[in-house]
Amino acid sequence: MIRLYVSTILIALFFTSQCFAQAYNIKVKIPKLKNQELILGHHFATMLIPDDTLVLNSKGEGFFKGKEKLKEGMYFIFLPSKKTFDIIIGENQKFTVINDTVDLRKYLKVEGDKENSIFIDYQQFLDMQRKEAQKLSEERKTTNGDAQKAIDKKLKQINVDVKKKANSIIDANPDFFFSKFIKATLEIEIPKTVKGQEARYYYYRGQYFQYFDFKDARLLRSPIYESKLDYYLDKIIPKAPDSIIAQVDILIEGSRHDKELFRYMLVHLFSKYGKGEIMGYENVYVHIAEKYYIPDAEWSDREFIGELKRKVERKKPALVGNIAPEIKMNLLPNDPAAVEALRDQLEILNQKGKVYLKNQKLIDQQVKEFKAAYPNYSDSAAIAQVKINELASILDEEFMLGFEGFSSLHQINTKYTIMWFWEPDCSHCKTMTPKLVKAYNEKNLKDKSVTVFAVYLHRNINEWDKYTEHIKKWFDFVIDNELFSFVNVWEPFGYTRFRDKYDISSSPVLYLLDQDKKIIAKRISPDQAISIIEEIEKNSDK
Incomplete structure (x- = not known):
């Protein structure tokens, strides 16, 4: 008897421990789906993420179960028909789900969980x-007068009843995930006492996160989180970089309490503003990268973070709102005959360079001397630098004397400066540059205190034949398209590092500066730049 009693206790303890080992245990009963596989998953922003699977038995019954609790939120059960229906995973994670295969919402039942019963x-x-x-909307199409007014009254009452039902759930169950979810979907009501468009705007904006609690990580596991977040940023907040940055700080700092929410928020905002779809987004992107992503994105590999640091350093100097970096460049003569004279020298220049490049004995000697002075250079780097130095000296002997000294960006004394980075082989440049010339002349932009600072993007001097040929194309383009109303400049030796300062990796690129050389706009078309100037001038006259 004693042995039997002890065995009974051990068996009971075994089953009790097994029961407690299951942190979630969700029974599913769908009689019409016998021996079929189901998937349990959760909503995450715009995605559906699988969490568990089961195979129903011959009665259409099975269990989703696991030793760790599921994170709370809105989940789905995926059927073999590829249809889904939603359930709530809350504090209680042991209940039974019953459904049919005909109308998944109509026949859905949950036993043993209050929150799911309310949800269903x-x-x-x-x-x-x-x-x-x-039904009422269809009837309304065929009526008018008092009958139509009666239908409108009924439609309005439906909205009242829905909101009343939602608020009753929220008030009775404030801690439920589903209550937070419903509240986030409700329209914000602005009291009639709030008068004026501006006051109504700020009321709505101030109430947005009272309805949509972005700090509640449970809402991240729902289909509405990302759309609610983006609506706030895209439709409610002004597009000015400073305004966006202030809100981005609130959102990221407000998500730090939850690792998953923090990672989502940081990655989403980093990606959103990294696309640069709207001018000024680049400022937001750099802010997020520098303040949050680089120091806090521990999930990113070192190589990516290293590249991001370099990218940020490259972009920072020329962000909208900053003072444009100073560059001092060689000024092309403002006279067709002088430019033609320079063009005629190019063939002689090219031949000198070719003679040097064929003189391997001289190059070897120069490399030997260079390596003695700079031993840290590799052989290939030393050869490249020696050639650059010699070709630059050939260029500098007589050819550069034909230029009219230098032009300093910051010494341009006009109300606006259009910086135009371009090159004559670029198809878009070939189209846009003549249009810029035409607009500049036809709109009398010179008389409106506008200067075009046109920066020629030359080839690598190591490619000597292409380099000199490219310069010839620049001269031809300037002459043929009469660019002499512009300040035409170049910097043949790369000393100014203007490509890095202005983040130039393609062409054409336009920057619009004000009188103080503050960047008003960037990477826009010439027409857009001129429209901005005209709008500023129009507003200043009021």
């Missing part, structure tokens, strides 16, 4: 109200 009841209530609203 609310869904079915919405379905009924939606059908009634559709």
